[in-house]
Amino acid sequence: MTAQLKLFDNLTGIDKTIMDKSKPIKIFNCGPTVSDFIHIGHFRNALLVDVLIRILSEIGYKDVLYVSNVSNISQKIYNRSLREKDRSWSELGMYYMYQWIKDLSVCNVITPNIIMPDTNHVNSIINFVQNLLNMNVAYETQKGVYYKIKYLHDIFDKNNIKNLPLIKAIHDNNEDILIWEKVFDSSDNMVWNSPWGNGRPGKHIPCSDVIDQYCGEDDYLIHCAGDDLYYHHSCEISHNLIGKKNSKIADIWVYNSLVNVEDQKMGKSLGNSVPLRELIKRYSPESIRWYLLSFKFSSVIKYSEKDLSKAALEWEKIESKIKNFKKVKRSNDNKFYYEKVIAELSNNLNTAKALQIINAQTVNSIDISVINTSVYLLDMLGFNIENII
Numbered sequence: 001m002t003a004q005l006k007l008f009d010n011l012t013g014i015d016k017t018i019m020d021k022s023k024p025i026k027i028f029n030c031g032p033t034v035s036d037f038i039h040i041g042h043f044r045n046a047l048l049v050d051v052l053i054r055i056l057s058e059i060g061y062k063d064v065l066y067v068s069n070v071s072n073i074s075q076k077i078y079n080r081s082l083r084e085k086d087r088s089w090s091e092l093g094m095y096y097m098y099q100w101i102k103d104l105s106v107c108n109v110i111t112p113n114i115i116m117p118d119t120n121h122v123n124s125i126i127n128f129v130q131n132l133l134n135m136n137v138a139y140e141t142q143k144g145v146y147y148k149i150k151y152l153h154d155i156f157d158k159n160n161i162k163n164l165p166l167i168k169a170i171h172d173n174n175e176d177i178l179i180w181e182k183v184f185d186s187s188d189n190m191v192w193n194s195p196w197g198n199g200r201p202g203k204h205i206p207c208s209d210v211i212d213q214y215c216g217e218d219d220y221l222i223h224c225a226g227d228d229l230y231y232h233h234s235c236e237i238s239h240n241l242i243g244k245k246n247s248k249i250a251d252i253w254v255y256n257s258l259v260n261v262e263d264q265k266m267g268k269s270l271g272n273s274v275p276l277r278e279l280i281k282r283y284s285p286e287s288i289r290w291y292l293l294s295f296k297f298s299s300v301i302k303y304s305e306k307d308l309s310k311a312a313l314e315w316e317k318i319e320s321k322i323k324n325f326k327k328v329k330r331s332n333d334n335k336f337y338y339e340k341v342i343a344e345l346s347n348n349l350n351t352a353k354a355l356q357i358i359n360a361q362t363v364n365s366i367d368i369s370v371i372n373t374s375v376y377l378l379d380m381l382g383f384n385i386e387n388i389i
């Protein structure tokens with residue numbers, strides 16, 4: 001396949017093409033805080049990486065490894081365990097981590113090759129913090145260890161970072177960053193022993209440590225994330241540049257936009273969360289996939305049940321059209337059609353355009369080579385086609 005993948009780098013604001021198909025590619029995605037079931041916004045982020053991996057593999061990038069952390073050291077989880085009483089914070093975190101994997105698997109979403117819960121690498125995080133102290137970019141106080149924010153401003157300037165929300169985030173939070181929190185409360189058991197006494201990692205350091213462990217200097221590093229948490233990402237960038245093995249920011253920073261409900265970000269605390277688990281009781285995973293992929297990842301989705309129902313109907317029409325053909329097979333027979341769709345996907349993962357083409361071709365065609373190609377493309381895009389051919 002001759003197509004090369006072009007992706008928009010959200011940090012520098014330029015399109016970048018991954019030229020060398022044999023170079024190892026590491027994809028890092030900021031993992032979930034496992035305090036509850038995932039909602040459709042989390043699912044969209046998982047789908048971004050899923051589609052990215054599928055297209056990389058389809059057009060011939062050979063060596064791709066998907067790495068994610070899982071935030072299971074979190075005040076949110078700790079507070080929930082205090083409220084619920086019957087499960088410890090670590091049991092709660094483990095439970096929701098497995099539910100996250102289960103929900104993604106049910107929907108045929110590619111899960112990470114390496115899943116690293118924060119609790120599994122605290123020693124490494126302690127070394128990371130020590131390294132920042134040794135380099136004199138961090139310092140210890142009575143409350144914890146802090147990273148000096150002035151280095152972050154320098155890093156942004158030197159690396160041509162043009163992302164305005166990221167720049168704004170560090171100006172709005174112009175305080176040194178807590179990378180190790182000391183804990184003196186003896187009833188608090190979310191603690192580890194460290195050179196600075198009992199405590200736990202700061203919020204932003206675990207991602208940096210996982211990147212440092214699994215993504216080497218020679219890898220092509222694609223960092224995926226939802227386009228919120230700007231402050232978190234700013235912190236991650238600064239820590240990465242002075243990690244133990246790495247001294248670079250990700251080569252490409254790919255964001256998915258959010259799923260909003262009536263112009264508001266979706267979240268359990270806001271009371272407008274749409275849990276994936278609820279949706280899959282009423283819609284097939286394919287319908288939900290069709291709905292989400294009918295938007296470009298860079299577009300904000302204003303979630304509405306009406307739009308999701310419409311997308312589900314569109315998907316059902318495609319399903320029944322394919323079912324009406326006998327002897328359908330998964331084969332990209334119609335090269336012109338196939339390459340048109342691949343060209344859209346290779347151009348910043350333009351799933352919206354790709355789905356429009358697939359829809360128009362499938363619904364209007366009486367040609368078996370077109371239908372076979374639709375089946376091939378849908379399967380490649382993660383739609384379960386077992387039941388329709």
Ligand SMILES: [Zn+2]
Nearest residue numbers: 030031207236
């Ligand atoms: Zn992160």
